[in-house]
Each structure stands twice: as C-alpha cells, then as structure tokens.
Amino acid sequence: MEPTIKDIAKKCGVAVSTVSRAINNHPDINPKTKAEIMNTIKEMNYVPNNSARNLKRIESKTIAILVKGHINHLFDSIIHEIEKEINTTKYTFFLQHVEDYEDEAVIALQLIKEKRLRGIIFLGGFYEKNKTRLKQIHIPFVLCTIAARESLEDCVYSYFAIDDYHESYKVTDYLCKLGHKKIAILAATKDDCSIGALRLQGYKKALEDNNIEVDEGLISYMETTIPTYSMENGYSAMKRLFERKADFTAVYCISDMQVIGACKAIFRRGKKIPDDYSVAGFDGLIDTYYYEPSITTIKQPVREIGKASINALIEMIKTKKSVPGKVYDGELLVRESTRAINE
Numbered sequence: 257m258e259p260t261i262k263d264i265a266k267k268c269g270v271a272v273s274t275v276s277r278a279i280n281n282h283p284d285i286n287p288k289t290k291a292e293i294m295n296t297i298k299e300m301n302y303v304p305n306n307s308a309r310n311l312k313r314i315e316s317k318t319i320a321i322l323v324k325g326h327i328n329h330l331f332d333s334i335i336h337e338i339e340k341e342i343n344t345t346k347y348t349f350f351l352q353h354v355e356d357y358e359d360e361a362v363i364a365l366q367l368i369k370e371k372r373l374r375g376i377i378f379l380g381g382f383y384e385k386n387k388t389r390l391k392q393i394h395i396p397f398v399l400c401t402i403a404a405r406e407s408l409e410d411c412v413y414s415y416f417a418i419d420d421y422h423e424s425y426k427v428t429d430y431l432c433k434l435g436h437k438k439i440a441i442l443a444a445t446k447d448d449c450s451i452g453a454l455r456l457q458g459y460k461k462a463l464e465d466n467n468i469e470v471d472e473g474l475i476s477y478m479e480t481t482i483p484t485y486s487m488e489n490g491y492s493a494m495k496r497l498f499e500r501k502a503d504f505t506a507v508y509c510i511s512d513m514q515v516i517g518a519c520k521a522i523f524r525r526g527k528k529i530p531d532d533y534s535v536a537g538f539d540g541l542i543d544t545y546y547y548e549p550s551i552t553t554i555k556q557p558v559r560e561i562g563k564a565s566i567n568a569l570i571e572m573i574k575t576k577k578s579v580p581g582k583v584y585d586g587e588l589l590v591r592e593s594t595r596a597i598n599e
Contacts, residue, residue: 259300267296319349319569320373322360324380328485329513330539330556331379334400337562338377345570347374354381356484361389368395375569378402381450396572400565401451401556403583414568415581416561420451423554423586424458427536428508430552430588432466434596436506436534439463440474442493442514444484452478455510455538474504478514485510490517498525505597506534512541515551519593534594540587549592557584 261279265272270289277285278293296302321338323331335351342349352367354360360381367373376397390397390408399415431439441459444452460470476493478484490509494517497504509515515537522533529535529549537544540555561584568579 259302261302264293264296264300264302267300268293317346317348318371318373319347319375319377319566320352320364320367320371321349321377321379322352322354322364322367322381324354324360324378325356325484328380328511329541329543330401330511330558333541333558334379334562334565337559338566341563341566347570359389361393364393364397365389368393375573377565377569396569396576398565398569398572399581400561404581412572412576412578414565414572414579416564416568416584417581418556418561418584418586420454421458421461424455424510424538425462426458426586426588427538427552427554428459428462429466430590431506431508431534431536431594432462432468434506434534434594435598437468438471438474438504438506439468440476440497440502440504440507442490442507442509442518443475443477444510445480446477447480452510459508459510473500473502476502485513487513487517487520490514491521492517494518494521504533506536506594509535509537512537512539512544512551512553515544515553516547519547519551529593530595534597536594540589544589545591552591552594553589555587555589557586560584 261272261275265275268275270293274285274289275293278290319342321335323335352363354363360378364376364378373395375395376393377400378397379400381402387408391411393411396412398413399417401417402415403417403419404413404415428439441456443456456475463470476497478489479492482489482492490513493514494507497507498521507518509518515535519529519535522529522535527533535551537551537553540553544551544553564582572579
C-alpha cells in the first residue's frame with residue numbers, strides 16, 4: 257500500500273497540516289521540522305498529490321467528449337464546432353474514443369473518478385440501454401446527436417439531436433414520391449439499437465405509408481468486421497445486393513460515408529447514377545456536394561448542434577441545473593443522384 261500524507265505526519269510526530277506546509281514550501285514552518293519531513297517523504301517513497309487548491313483548479317476546467325466509434329466525418333465537424341466554443345472559455349477538453357462494443361456510460365463513470373471531470377458530452381451512441389448507468393453520473397452531461405425520449409431523474413443533463421426516425425422517413429418518402437417502389441437500404445448492423453435502428457424504422461414506415469411492402473431482401477446490413485458507417489462497409493453492402501440479384505431502382509444509405517462506397521460498387525457494376533439507380537444518403541457531409549454526381553442527402557445542422565451542446569454543458573456546470581434539450585429539423589438536399597421514374 258502506498259504511504260499517505262497521514263503516514264508521513266504520524267512518522268514525524270506532526271500534524272497533517274504541517275506536512276502540507278512543508279510540501280508546499282510554506283515559510284511558516286521550522287526549518288529543522290521541514291527537513292525531517294522531507295527526508296521521511298524520500299525514505300517512504302511518498303508521492304505528494306497536487307494541493308487542494310490546484311486540484312480544484314484542474315477540476316473546474318476539464319470536460320470530456322466521449323466519441324462512439326472512429327470513422328465518422330459528421331462527428332469531426334461537430335467536434336470542430338465544440339472546440340471553437342471551448343476556446344472562448346476557461347475550460348479545456350479531451351477526446352475519448354469508445355468502441356462500438358463498449359458501454360460509453362461505464363467508461364464515463366471511470367473517467368469521472370480518474371480525471372475529476374466537470375462535465376461530459378456523449379457524441380453518438382444510444383442512451384436507451386444505458387439509462388440505469390447514466391443516472392449514476394453526478395456531473396452535468398449532454399447527449400449530442402442523441403435525443404432523450406424519457407426523463408433521466410436526478411441527473412443534470414441535456415440533449416441536442418435530429419429526429420433520426422423522422423428524417424429517415426423524409427428521405428425514403430421522397431424516393432417513393434419520385435415513383436420508386438423497389439427501394440433498397442444499406443442499414444446498420446443487424447444488432448444495432450441506436451440511430452441505425454431508428455433510421456431503418458423510418459424507412460420501413462415510409463414504405464408502409466406509400467403502400468409499398470417491405471422486402472427484407474432489399475435490406476443490406478453492415479458487416480461487424482468492418483468499421484461501421486464507412487465507405488468500405490457501404491461498398492461491401494452494395495456488392496451483396498448485386499450478388500443476390502436484388503431487384504431495385506433506388507438505394508438509400510443511412511450515412512453519407514456509406515454512399516460513397518455504394519456508388520463505387522454501382523460504377524464497378526457498369527451502371528450509372530441516376531440513370532440506372534437513384535442514390536440517397538444521410539448526414540449532409542460536404543463530400544456529397546463535390547462527389548460526381550452530387551448526392552441527395554439529409555443535412556444535419558452540425559454547427560447548431562455542436563454550439564448548443566457545449567454552451568448548455570457550461571451553463572449546467574455553473575448552475576447545477578438541467579437545460580432543456582432540442583430536436584432539430586434536418587434538411588433534404590435534392591441533388592443529381594436521384595430522379596423520377598415511371599413504371
């Protein structure tokens with residue numbers, strides 16, 4: 257067991273406050289006593305902690321951003337906005353990446369103890385399965401890109417996101433209104449219970465409301481062995497649709513990174529966009545505008561979400577009170593990758 261400041265005080269026959277004054281080079285201490293204390297510290301291999309004053313100062317500045325997954329350009333844009341806002345305050349932050357299989361709430365609880373955090377922003381993930389552990393977090397936190405649909409009692413928290421179900425419905429409904437009745441979807445992994453599940457549900461509901469039966473053969477799930485929401489996974493999921501000779505005229509990808517991979521697979525097949533297949537994505541990444549052809553997608557208000565998240569967190573740190581969350585509208589950006597058809 258490592259020695260404590262109390263052990264040093266007991267060994268030297270002095271008060272803990274005297275040991276503290278010696279460590280902090282306080283002038284109000286007998287030089288002989290100070291020398292004895294410092295020698296004892298060396299003999300016992302005691303490593304002093306920062307003073308309470310310094311510790312408090314460190315605590316007051318540290319914010320963590322827990323990022324679910326690794327390959328997500330949307331998150332990069334949100335982090336950029338958060339960083340710009342933090343740079344105008346007294347706070348500092350660090351990023352902690354959380355693997356898809358890890359529980360971000362468990363990691364948050366560990367970091368609170370290790371880093372003495374003042375606040376946390378959860379970027380990505382899904383809070384439904386973590387509600388019990390989230391309620392154990394005693395510092396302010398923000399669910400960013402995650403809408404909290406139920407109250408988290410006794411927590412100081414907020415949330416800022418779009419309605420993934422509604423926005424997914426919107427883009428699917430748009431494809432239906434163009435005359436497409438055979439619409440494939442590049443979905444998340446089969447066991448996904450976060451935004452991927454919500455976007456899949458929105459897709460299914462839009463088909464239902466347009467009197468189109470859901471064809472499970474037109475749902476191509478991401479592979480678990482490839483980074484999620486990646487170009488590689490989009491390419492692989494699109495290839496599998498072709499390999500099983502799926503019959504479709506449009507494909508909706510639940511992330512823009514998937515779209516780029518999917519388009520590559522379509523071109524490799526010798527097909528054209530939108531002549532042979534209409535293609536739509538989700539997120540509104542700038543890459544989709546400069547792609548050829550430019551991609552129809554749902555744009556998320558990343559600037560607003562990022563700024564609101566960090567500003568709300570800082571306010572909650574100061575007031576110890578929750579801030580009302582907000583669900584933003586996405587924007588359907590109609591571009592060159594989709595066209596109307598007549599069947």
